[in-house]
Amino acid sequence: MTPLAAYLLLSAVLFSIGLAGALTRRNAIIVLIGIELMLNAANLNFIAFWRFGENPEALTGVLFAIFSIGIAAAEAAVGLALIIAIYRHYRTANVDEVNSLKG
């Protein structure tokens, strides 16, 4: 079976790619995609540690991952609604141009 370190490294790579995307891209939707990628990397860690952990029959990691997926879905819905509201107001989804709180 693939060692635990391989899964952890895959998760670290995905997290860093998501962080780089969230920090460097101009479009707000890609920033949100980067955040989703980071959440997914964290979920992979939960599952990997559950599989390699002390007592997997407790199902703690699996249930944490399920709740985390649910929260990520709520976050995606609210985030995209905010982006659509900002787009309607500013006519742009570019995070560099949206720089004032008072429209």
Next chain:
Amino acid sequence: MAVLTIAAAVAAMTLRNLVHCALALTVAFAGLAAAYLQLDAQFVGFAQIFVYIGAVAILLVFAILLTRGGEVPGQSVFSSSWVWGGLAALAVFATLAWAIQNSFASQREPAETVQASVKQIGDALMTQYVLPLEVIGLLLTAAMIGAVIIAMKEEGKE
């Protein structure tokens, strides 16, 4: 599998056309679902496919088309401070990789057989984890109502 997932994630973060980004992201989510199945977490793997490939990807494509993100921008797709963002991400990855290589937990052997059937997960959700389940139901309802209100047209405008 891991290489495909990483390549799709890189493509999702670097392509110019936003619709292509969303499609590459779908491939990355599918790769993660395969990793969950490899780790004997069937239910989470299928939940990943349903929630991310089925719902979140469709939602992203809708948002991209609604904000006219399908048009390829003329200017650079990276923001003005991209050097610092890239450096921060590299530093985070270096720290994580160093910690993983030096951790004694990386040498652990997995348990021989792991049972995570849907019945067991359902039992746990209905007994020990029933309060978190209720809370997440409330959270999803609140998020849905909030998203609809935020995205609704403002009264008296337009």
